[in-house]
Each structure stands twice: as structure tokens, then as C-alpha cells.
Amino acid sequence: MANLTISDKIYNQLSAQIISGEIKPGQKLEEQEIANQFGVSRTPIREAFRLLHTSGLVESKAHRGVTVIELDIEQLGDMYEALQELEALCARLSAERMTAVERKQIERMHQQSKQAVEEEDVERFAELNDQLHSAIHQGSRNKTLLETIAKMRKRLTLYRQPWLFEKRNRLETSFSEHGELVDAILKGDKDKAFDAMRNHISNTSLGTIDYLMSQKA
Structure with a gap:
């Protein structure tokens, strides 16, 4: 780095x-x-x-x-709504297209993040979270999706800071959601992979927006 x-x-x-x-x-x-x-x-x-x-x-x-400036919560919600559909599509495609080696890699990343949760190492968990999502994006084998998601996640970087995991008490919940997602991809279950990623991003957006709204109250 x-x-x-x-x-x-x-x-x-x-x-x-x-x-x-x-x-x-x-x-x-x-x-x-x-x-x-x-x-x-x-x-x-x-x-x-x-x-x-x-x-x-x-x-x-x-x-x-x-x-x-005044943070635009409505615009943030719109961006997350679009992102959850795009990342869910990536998960669906990855469940079909990932190689055996790539599936092992995301399984290992998820296992490594368990230690970060147990140690409450927010920085390490956030790092592995980004790596896991990136690996799933790559596994979709769709360049247009990759580029679009990369641009959106860059715009949302400020709302995905490591400390927000701690503020929103998202470590254990995010780890559990990752588990469902990784399991679906490992099994090649494209529908469950889609739903798991969509649910994960939706919960992330709700947690972020709720936290930001509480700061404005």
C-alpha cells in the first residue's frame, strides 16, 4: 500500500x-x-x-x-440502490464463472476475516471486505460491470470508512452475510448468490444512512 x-x-x-x-x-x-x-x-x-x-x-x-455541505442522504440512497443491483449481478455471474482457484481464494479471505472479527480489528476487516468484493467483481468476467462498480464504489468511499463498521456495529453481521454469499458462490448457486449480495449491500446502505441521519438529528 x-x-x-x-x-x-x-x-x-x-x-x-x-x-x-x-x-x-x-x-x-x-x-x-x-x-x-x-x-x-x-x-x-x-x-x-x-x-x-x-x-x-x-x-x-x-x-x-x-x-x-449538507450531506445528500437521498442521493446516497439512490447510489446504494443501484450498487446493490450491480453487485448482486456480479455475484450471480461469479457463481457461474469463477474458477476453482478463485473460489478457494474467496473462501480463504472469508476465513481470515473471522479472526479480524474475533479481535475486533476493524481496519483489517475492512481491508479483507474490499478484497472479497473485488474478487467477486473480477469473477464475474464482465468488464463493463467492473468499471461501473469501481466508479460507484469510489464515489462511496467516504461512506465505507473502516470506522463506520464499528460505529454501525456491523462487524459480526457483515461477516455472517459474507458467509452466506461465499457459500452460495462455492456451491455455484447463482440465485442465492444474487440474493445474498443484494441483501448484504442493502443492509450496508441502511446502516450507513441510519448512522448519518442520527448525526444530523
Whole structure:
């Protein structure tokens, strides 16, 4: 994994604070104040602000500077609704098209994630979660699906931060859902694989949106 730049680290922390509600919608981000907070010059702060703007978390207004936007829960719901259908289709195709070696790989990933759940290692579980989903996407053998899902998951990256697993108490539940999904793919049951992935993404979206709504209350 590539080393994060100072700007990346600042961006990650600020985005987490925005999503969690610690930094409120409409709040102005003061460049010098944040530079002092992190003990850096203004240059990496400007880059972090640029990344936040690209991610749709802040906006720049005349005479107001950089301010935090209101999170669009409805748009987020729309994106997850589309994603659950696309990933479910990937699971269906993977149940048909994955090689024996690829099936063993996702089985191993799932087994490895069990230890992460037992140790409450959120970072490790999130890493294995991404690897598992990626392997299933690859197993579909459909380039268009791969590219479309990759773009959507990139847009949703901020709402799939490792700490959200902990905040939503999703570790054990997600592991159980993965178990149903992996079992269906290993058995080549395309209908159960479709339903398992669809249910998994749906529960993920509901948990994320419920958490974000609670921060706005």
C-alpha cells in the first residue's frame, strides 16, 4: 500500500469528522486554524481542501470561504440502490464463472476475516471486505460491470470508512452475510448468490444512512 501524503492524512481525518458530524454542515473551515491544528504549512491544507471539494464534502462560496455541505442522504440512497443491483449481478455471474482457484481464494479471505472479527480489528476487516468484493467483481468476467462498480464504489468511499463498521456495529453481521454469499458462490448457486449480495449491500446502505441521519438529528 502506497504511503499516504500529509495532505491525504489531513483529508482522511477531516472527511471522517465531517461524516461523523463532528464538523457540522455549514461550518467554515479556516485554513490557518487547521494548519496550526496539524502543525503544517497552508500548502497541504489547500490540497486537502481540494480533495474534500472533489469528494463533494465542501464548497467554496464568495465571502464565505470553504464550508461543509449538507450531506445528500437521498442521493446516497439512490447510489446504494443501484450498487446493490450491480453487485448482486456480479455475484450471480461469479457463481457461474469463477474458477476453482478463485473460489478457494474467496473462501480463504472469508476465513481470515473471522479472526479480524474475533479481535475486533476493524481496519483489517475492512481491508479483507474490499478484497472479497473485488474478487467477486473480477469473477464475474464482465468488464463493463467492473468499471461501473469501481466508479460507484469510489464515489462511496467516504461512506465505507473502516470506522463506520464499528460505529454501525456491523462487524459480526457483515461477516455472517459474507458467509452466506461465499457459500452460495462455492456451491455455484447463482440465485442465492444474487440474493445474498443484494441483501448484504442493502443492509450496508441502511446502516450507513441510519448512522448519518442520527448525526444530523
